[in-house]
Amino acid sequence: MKREVTLTVNDRSYTRQVEPRLLLSDFLRHELALTGTHVGCEHGICGACTVLLDGEPIRSCLIFAVQADGHGVTTVEGLSDDPGNLHPLQQAFWEAHGLQCGFCTPGILMTLLPFLQEHPDPSEDEIRQALSGNLCRCTGYQFIVEAARRAAEKLHAPQGGAA
Ligand code: FES
Numbered sequence: 001m002k003r004e005v006t007l008t009v010n011d012r013s014y015t016r017q018v019e020p021r022l023l024l025s026d027f028l029r030h031e032l033a034l035t036g037t038h039v040g041c042e043h044g045i046c047g048a049c050t051v052l053l054d055g056e057p058i059r060s061c062l063i064f065a066v067q068a069d070g071h072g073v074t075t076v077e078g079l080s081d082d083p084g085n086l087h088p089l090q091q092a093f094w095e096a097h098g099l100q101c102g103f104c105t106p107g108i109l110m111t112l113l114p115f116l117q118e119h120p121d122p123s124e125d126e127i128r129q130a131l132s133g134n135l136c137r138c139t140g141y142q143f144i145v146e147a148a149r150r151a152a153e154k155l156h157a158p159q160g161g162a163a
């Protein structure tokens with residue numbers, strides 16, 4: 001039997017009738033057409049499906065949509081969809097060539113966002129540790145780490161810039 005859920009996603013409220021077994025990742029992609037959240041392993045391993053639940057990074061393939069009822073979700077679409085005014089994280093990845101195919105990128109961005117908010121000047125080791133649960137098949141992580149460093153600078157620049 002379906003259940004009604006109401007979620008705030010990227011500051012917009014959605015109410016839907018869903019099967020209790022519907023994963024949050026599938027809810028975002030199929031019910032809300034927010035396909036920026038990618039699904040790789042569906043087992044909590046790859047990190048591609050990472051979103052923020054009430055500000056904390058979680059793997060959306062590991063919880064059901066009904067478990068997120070009444071909560072706030074931020075997906076990669078919550079950053080910026082304006083190519084002329086990218087979020088500092090997106091801008092940094094663009095500048096540092098931090099992606100190739102881009103499949104892992106949404107999960108990496110959503111992992112980095114709260115991490116960089118709490119770590120204004122992270123070391124390479126800290127960045128690599130923060131990203132240890134995000135698997136990228138394309139890059140050697142060097143550009144990703146460089147992008148994360150740039151993003152930290154942009155997010156914490158004196159004149160602001162954090163979105
Ligand atoms: S799809 Fe969720 S961790 Fe891989």
Ligand code: FES
Pocket residue numbers: 099100101102103104105135136137138139
């Ligand atoms: S850029 Fe292709 S999987 Fe990471």
